[in-house]
Amino acid sequence: MKHEPSFREDLIFALLLVPLAIFLPINAVSTALMISSLILILIVELLNSAIEWIIDYVRPEIHPLAKRIKDMASAAVFLSYINCVVVWVIMLWPENAVWKRLGDMLSGH
Template identity: 40%
Template sequence: MVPSRKGLARILYAARYSVFGLRHAWKQEAAFRQEIILCAVLLPVVLMANVSGLERAMLFGTAILVIIVELLNSALEAVVDRIGLEFHPLSGSAKDMGSAAVLVSLVLMAGVWLCILL
């Protein structure tokens, strides 16, 4: 399919759909809401911490990475559910691996935060 919009118009439409995706995640995904709240609580810590700019970027970046991975996991789960709700080992594996990716990103975040702040 050839996009009908080009340049700034395409970017604005893409941003609009991104906002729709964020809104849907907020309304439908409890884990996404919890991770956004976690980031909102931790953001002041990042801003007040006596750390270098690079360390601040790592603290903030790992928190945002968790949000990104959660969005991708939610998208993966939606696609798997769209294909069919009956149990299939590959569908279960796909969902489990998406969940594992979120867990790994959370462990990475915790490790970075502990290493920098302690």
């Protein structure tokens, strides 16, 4: 993946957030959903990279259809990020009392 800076950035993003998801005082299902949303970003980014590499290999010259395909693959990555944000916001929403439990845990109550 040395030729894929986007994947490396996504991997760093996931590696920073997975421990947070594990540390937060939430149930296992919520933790799994949060981590899964991060893994989905990595999967979609890999597919996006594969699509781009295939198009560049098969059709190195610029073509409107090739650009459209690449744009759609990039849009899939963007949607996976939106999915991740939505999942994390829902899991960490104040009504879920995560912040109160985290404060109690850190203060020793």
